[in-house]
Amino acid sequence: MMKYLSKPRGLSTLLSDVEINFSSSLHFKGVENIDISLIRVNPNQPRKDFKEPQLFELAESIKIHGLIQPITVRVQGNHYELIVGERRLRACKLARLSEIPAYIRNADNEGSALMALIENIQRENLNAIEVAMSFERMIVEYQMTNEELALRIGKDRSTVNNYLRLLRLPSEIQKTIITGQISMGHAKALIALENPEIQFTILQKILKDGLSVRQVEELAKHLAKKTSYKTSQSQNLWLLEYFNTTVKSLEGNLISNVALKSEDGETGSISIEFFNQHDLERIMTHLEKVFKKSA
Secondary structure, X not given: OOOOOOOOOOHHHXXXXXXOOOOOOOEEEEEEEEEHHHEEOOOOOOOOOOOHHHHXXXXXXXXXXXXXXXXXXXXXXXXXXXXXXXXXXXXXXXXXXXXEEEEEEEXXXXXXXXXXXXXXXXXXXXXXXHHHHHHHHHHHHXXXXXXXXXXXXXXXXXXXXXXXXXXXXXXHHHHHHHOOOOOHHHHHHHHOOOOHXXXXXXXXXXXXXXXXXXXXXXXXXXXXXXXXXXXXXXXXXXXXXXXXXXHHHHHHHHOOOEEEEOOOOOOOEEXXXXXXXXXXXXXXXXXXXXXXXXX
């Protein structure tokens, strides 16, 4: 028998502190007990990681007290598609329930995805990479800008941007965020370095020595300066080799000693040695021929 609640408390209550505009295509239909076997999980569910001990604990609680917070679904043909509450659904299956209380909504794909994302973010059920991947999917699939997404989920644009930057990290580092070995604060400090080798070096120190976010930020700054210095030194060596090659080429063509001076690697002077008037005329004649060929 279907059971209806007069005053349902669902996602709207959870999001009471956030101003969300879901489109008019999303309507509330009510709550009823539905056949659990008719529910299909949304393949785009933002949450991917479900810890078994917590699921079994929730299942035992459901056996005793029932499911206090209904899941949210929408009708898709002859079955239901889950919008919010996969953890609760899994626990109810473990508890061997045949029916489950559910809010039924008329929701389009975008509204459904937003509801799932917001509910998980507000419950803090997602790890940072899951949030980042969900943000990226919403932006690409529904052609949103970062700012539009931020407005829809009630977050600052900088928050959205910070999550998306996590996806620049190598997959091995992303895995440590998913498993909780490093925090988002650690990850943000690693992103600033850009060089994967240095990122992995610091990651190993975090895992081995338990560095705080502040310590990682300081270490990142130090290594960034060191890398910048090495790059500068490498550039200077390249310029020195180029200058030497240029000087040797000029000396070979002019059959005279040539000196090239530059203090900043950009501006400088070239001096050509001559021994007498005749030698100067010889050099000038040669240079004139070179200029005429290049003209």
